[in-house]
Amino acid sequence: MKAKISVAAFVPASRLAASLFALLALSLLFIVSFAQNSHAIEIQEVKSSKGITAWLVEDYTVPIIALNFAFEGGSSQDPDGKLGLTNLLSTMLDEGAGELDSQAFQARLEDLTMSLSFSAGRDFFYGSFQSLQSNKDHTFEMLRLALSEPRFDDVPLERMKSQTISGIRRGLKRPDALAGLTLAKTVFPDHPYGRPSRGTEETVTGLTSEDLKIQRSKIFAKDTLKIGVVGAISADELSVLLDKVFAGLPASGDLIKIPNVEPVEDKSVHVDFESPQTSIQFAMPGLKRHDPDYMTAYVMNHILGGGSFTSWLYDEIREKRGLAYSVGSYLLPYQHSALLMGSTGTRPDKAGETVEIIKQQMQRMAKTGPTPAELEEAKSYITGSYALNFDSSGSIARQLTGIQTQQLGIDYIDKRNDMVEAVTLEGVRKVARELFEGVQPTFVTVGMPITQTAN
Numbered sequence: 001m002k003a004k005i006s007v008a009a010f011v012p013a014s015r016l017a018a019s020l021f022a023l024l025a026l027s028l029l030f031i032v033s034f035a036q037n038s039h040a041i042e043i044q045e046v047k048s049s050k051g052i053t054a055w056l057v058e059d060y061t062v063p064i065i066a067l068n069f070a071f072e073g074g075s076s077q078d079p080d081g082k083l084g085l086t087n088l089l090s091t092m093l094d095e096g097a098g099e100l101d102s103q104a105f106q107a108r109l110e111d112l113t114m115s116l117s118f119s120a121g122r123d124f125f126y127g128s129f130q131s132l133q134s135n136k137d138h139t140f141e142m143l144r145l146a147l148s149e150p151r152f153d154d155v156p157l158e159r160m161k162s163q164t165i166s167g168i169r170r171g172l173k174r175p176d177a178l179a180g181l182t183l184a185k186t187v188f189p190d191h192p193y194g195r196p197s198r199g200t201e202e203t204v205t206g207l208t209s210e211d212l213k214i215q216r217s218k219i220f221a222k223d224t225l226k227i228g229v230v231g232a233i234s235a236d237e238l239s240v241l242l243d244k245v246f247a248g249l250p251a252s253g254d255l256i257k258i259p260n261v262e263p264v265e266d267k268s269v270h271v272d273f274e275s276p277q278t279s280i281q282f283a284m285p286g287l288k289r290h291d292p293d294y295m296t297a298y299v300m301n302h303i304l305g306g307g308s309f310t311s312w313l314y315d316e317i318r319e320k321r322g323l324a325y326s327v328g329s330y331l332l333p334y335q336h337s338a339l340l341m342g343s344t345g346t347r348p349d350k351a352g353e354t355v356e357i358i359k360q361q362m363q364r365m366a367k368t369g370p371t372p373a374e375l376e377e378a379k380s381y382i383t384g385s386y387a388l389n390f391d392s393s394g395s396i397a398r399q400l401t402g403i404q405t406q407q408l409g410i411d412y413i414d415k416r417n418d419m420v421e422a423v424t425l426e427g428v429r430k431v432a433r434e435l436f437e438g439v440q441p442t443f444v445t446v447g448m449p450i451t452q453t454a455n
Contacts, residue, residue: 041390043400043410046235052242054227055400055410056235059393063133065231066393067143068401072224073255074121075197076336077215081206084199085215086125088164088207090118093127095156097145102156105142114139116146122193123258123335124405125219130394133232136241144245147220152209165201175279175446176345182271183281183341183444187263192256193337221253222246228400230393260336266440270449278351278447279343282358284439286340287431289333289406295419296427297340297435298331302378303370303428304361305329305342310377312361313342321357323350340435348448355443366436369429383417 044056075086094109094116096102109116114131127147131139171177181196188194198204225246229238263285287294298306305313305328313327329342346354370378390396403412 041396041413043413044235045410046229046238046242048239048242048247050243050247052222052225052227052246054229054238054242055404056233056238057230057396057400058232058234059230060232063232064393065129065131065133065136065139065229065233066397067129067131067227067229068394068397069127069225069227070124070401070405071219071221071253072124072405073219073253074123074125075195076122076192076258077219077256078192078195078199079256081203082199082211083195083203084164084197085207085211086120086219087198088160088204089212089215089219090120090125091160091164092152092157092212093118093146093150095160096151096153097142098149098151100145101151101153105145108142112139112142114142116143118146120197122197126401128394128397136233136237140241140245144248147245148248150212150216152212154209157209157212161204161207164198164204168196168198168201168204171198175273175275175277176281176343178271178273179279179281179343179444179446182269182446183283183442186267186269186444187283187339187442188261188337189264191261192258193261193334217250218254221250223252224255225249226401226404228397228404230396230400258336263337263339264442267442269442269444271444271446272449273446275447276347277345278348278445279345280351280354280358280443280445281341281343282355282441282443283339283341284441285435286331286333286338287435288338289408291338293427293431293434294331294333296423296431299375299378299382299420299423300365300370300428300431300435301329301331301340302382303374304365306331307378307381310381312364313344313358316357316361317344317346317354321353323347323354323357327358340441351445351447355445359440362436362441365432369425369432372425375423375425375428379420379423382420386417 041057044058046054046056073086075084078085094105096105100108112131112135114129114135116127116129118125118127120126127143129139129143171181184196185194199207227242227246233241263283265284287297291297303312305311308314308328311328313329317323317327318325324344324346327342327344329340332339332341342358344354344358389399399413403409409415
């Protein structure tokens with residue numbers, strides 16, 4: 001399968017440490033080469049002899065390999081009373097494995113000039129890996145050790161728990177982070193999506209190495225594994241390494257069944273907080289990724305609040321009234337729910353006015369919809385900027401994994417822009433009516449007490 005992607009800009013995204021400077025330099029060479037040429041992406045589905053499947057884009061521009069993978073089961077899998085467990089697991093996998101303790105493991109990563117990181121979303125557990133082609137046998141072995149033989153030693157465990165708790169404390173001192181936590185538990189009460197993904201100071205303090213071992217065994221399984229690979233490696237070479245890294249994992253996991261949930265509408269929650277600016281966040285029911293109207297809603301939201309400097313919300317709140325530096329909205333489809341969300345920040349005495357403007361623009365979208373010119377401008381931007389998602393080997397690997405977790409099909413890259421172009425004015429107006437008519441978003445404000453001012 002080949003997808004034609006034209007990249008017009010160089011957008012560096014790597015944050016590798018100084019010890020990985022050589023790998024960074026090669027990554028930058030890949031991006032420059034990719035940006036200078038119209039690049040055809042050919043996706044191969046590789047299946048190993050032991051049944052591990054990955055999507056591969058071979059590219060020998062530079063001698064690097066990028067791999068991204070996901071297991072079903074993110075922070076929503078945290079047991080009651082052990083919130084933050086999956087997030088803590090993501091911090092501990094590179095803190096020692098096999099015969100290598102934390103210090104030796106980190107030194108080996110540096111010696112091999114490789115990067116390795118893990119993260120926990122709400123629904124999936126993610127890993128990413130980047131390596132020099134010449135070191136692939138050794139670096140894939142390091143990945144295998146991290147996934148299959150993590151040590152969870154006491155000293156690094158206490159260090160990572162301490163770092164996590166410090167982050168939790170810092171978040172409670174930031175109005176935007178506090179607003180996000182409050183919004184989640186307001187729209188998803190008594191549901192895993194409403195709980196803090198990093199946990200609380202109390203729950204993280206009580207987590208143990210045994211908890212980590214159990215959680216790893218429940219989530220890391222072959223039946224939900226999705227893998228994307230980009231770089232200087234053939235399908236045959238990759239097949240062997242896939243078995244080496246992943247074949248030893250359990251065939252299936254032991255995941256908690258997460259119920260579907262509808263977000264709570266029409267709530268207003270204010271949290272008093274000493275701050276010169278009030279943080280405003282809002283959410284309402286959105287569309288799941290496989291809803292046939294999802295792409296239409298995506299284009300509609302671009303016009304409403306997703307289009308940065310061209311959106312209605314930006315024009316009304318920033319340009320016309322100077323109430324905020326930035327404002328935006330976006331669609332957030334989970335596996336078991338879906339949201340249309342947004343945020344901004346303004347002076348405490350203007351928070352009430354800003355909330356009303358957001359509501360008014362939603363109702364305007366439901367009643368009149370965009371103009372034909374606004375729709376064409378939005379579609380042109382969305383299709384033209386899609387190539388920026390493919391500006392490096394790592395970003396392409398993430399795209400390959402994301403397309404798989406969302407079950408969009410191996411030909412999605414080919415079809416995506418055509419799907420955008422197929423969005424019609426009447427379709428946008430219909431979706432806007434369905435989303436906004438008779439529906440009020442839930443708002444959370446964090447800051448000084450709100451005073452309503454006249455428009």
